[in-house]
Amino acid sequence: MLLTTLILGVVLGGTYALLALGLTLQYGIARIMNLAYGELTLIAAFLLVWAFQGLGLSPLVAILLLAPAGYALGWALYTLMMRPLVKRSGASGRLEVDSILATFGLLFLIQGVLLLVFGPNFTSISYLDRGVSVLGVTVAANRLVAFGICLVAGTALVVALARTRWGLTLRAVALSPVSAPLVGINVDRAMRQGFALGSSLAAVAGGTLAMYQTFSATGGVVFTMKALVIVIMGGVGNVGGALAAGLALGLVETFVATAIDPGLTLAATFALFLIVLLWRPEGLFRRR
C-alpha cells in the first residue's frame, strides 16, 4: 500500500516537476508570470492526440516534435506580446502586473480556439495502457514512459543550466538582469530564450500528460495552478526546488487519492499551497 502510493506518486510527480520547471523558467528568466501556461500544455496535449489518432504518429515522435514547436511558439509569443510589455515597463516594476493581466487574456483566447477546434469533450488516447510490475506494484506502461521522458528532459535541462555557457548566461539574467549587460549578455535575447524554453517544457509536459491522462479544453487552469503551487513550494526561480516540489506534490496527491478520497486531490493541492504561502512564502528550500 505504502509502496504503491510511493511509486505512483513519484511517477505522477515527474510530470508535475517538468510542468513546473517551464513556469519557473519563464518567471525566473523572463520575469513573466504566465497564466496561460496550462493552455500551452493543452495545445501540446491536443496536438499529440491529433497526431496519434489522425496521423498514426507515435507519441514519442510527437513529443520530439512538440519540444521545438513549443520553443517556436514561446519565441513568437514573447516577441509579439511580451516584448512590448517589457519595453514599456522599463525599471518601473509594472511588468509583473501587466504580464499577469495580458496572459490572463491569452488564457481565454487559447481556450476559445481549443474549444472551437477540438470541442468541449474530454479526450484521451489508449497508448501502452497495459500494466507493468515495478517492485511488485502494477503501473501503467504509459505512465512509466511519461516518467522516463520527464526524467530525461528535466535532467538534461538541469545539467545544461548548471554546466554550459548558455546555462550560465540564463542564470545570470535570472539573478540580476541589471548586471548581466556588464558581462556582455544581451538580456532581451536571454529573456526571449528563457520564455521560449519554458514554453518548450510546457509542450513536452503537455505531450506526456496526454499519453496517460484524460483532459479537456477548459482544464488548462488546473495545470497552471498546479505548476504555480510547485513553483512557490520550490522557491520561485529555484530549478532544483521545483523538481523536488513537483515530486512532493505527486506523492501528496496520490496519497490523498488512495488513502482518503480521489475527489480531494485538488483540495489537498491547494491546502498545501496555502500552508506554504502562510508559513514558508520563500519556498520549502530556501536559497542562500
Place this chain on the structure above:
Amino acid sequence: MLEIADLSVRYGKHTALDGINATVGAGEMVAILGANGAGKSSLLGAVGGRVKPASGTIRYKGADLLALPQHQLVEEGIALVPEGRGIFPAMSVEDNLSLGALPRRAQAGAAQRRDEVFALFPKLAQRRAQVAGTMSGGEQQMVAIGRALMSAPDLLLLDEPSLGLAPIVAQELFAALGRIRAGGLTVMIVEQNAAATLALADRAYLLEAGRIIGAGPAAQLRNDPAVAAAFLGGAPAA
C-alpha cells in the same frame, strides 16, 4: 582612444552633465574627481552605456559608442565596474569570473587571465567556491574588478571602487589598481579618495555641478592649492 565631446546628461529637469569634453589616451589612467552629485558617475555611466546622454558624442577608437547597446560594449573592449559593483551575489566567485569571460573576445586565454586575476587578488583564489554575496565589501570589489579583467578589456571604467571600504582595505585595493596600471591597461576612474587616486593617475578632470572646472597632469593637480582645498582635505598631498 576615448573622445567625449559636448556631452550632456539630464534626468528630467535636472542637468547632471553639461557640455563635457574629455579624452583618454591609450595606456593612460585618467581620474574624474568631484564632490557628491558633481556628475562623475553620470559621466562614467554614459561611457559604460548605462546612462543615455541628452546630447553629445562619445567615440572610442573612432567608433560611435552611443550607437551601441550596453551589452555590446564589453565586446568592444570596454569593461565597467559600476558603483555598487554589479556582481552576481548568489553565484560563486568562480561563476562570477566565468561570466566575465563570456564575451567572444575573452573566451580565448580565459584560463590564463583567471590565473592573472588570482595572482592580483590571492584572496579570490582561496575563496573561489564561496558565494560572492557572503564576502566582505572589499572582497566583493575584488570580484567585480576581477570579473571586469576577465573580459580582456582595453579600457577599464571604475566607479568609486573604494566607496564604503575600511581605510586599510581601500589601501589594499589601490595597491592592486597600481599593479593593473603598471600592466599598461587604460583606466578611467571616478573616486572620492582624491589623494590616493591622484597618486596613481596620469591626468585628472575636476568636475563640479556637471561641468569641468579644471584638468591637468595628476602630479600638478596634487600640488595645486585650490585642488588641495577642494578635494584633498585642505593640505597639499605629500
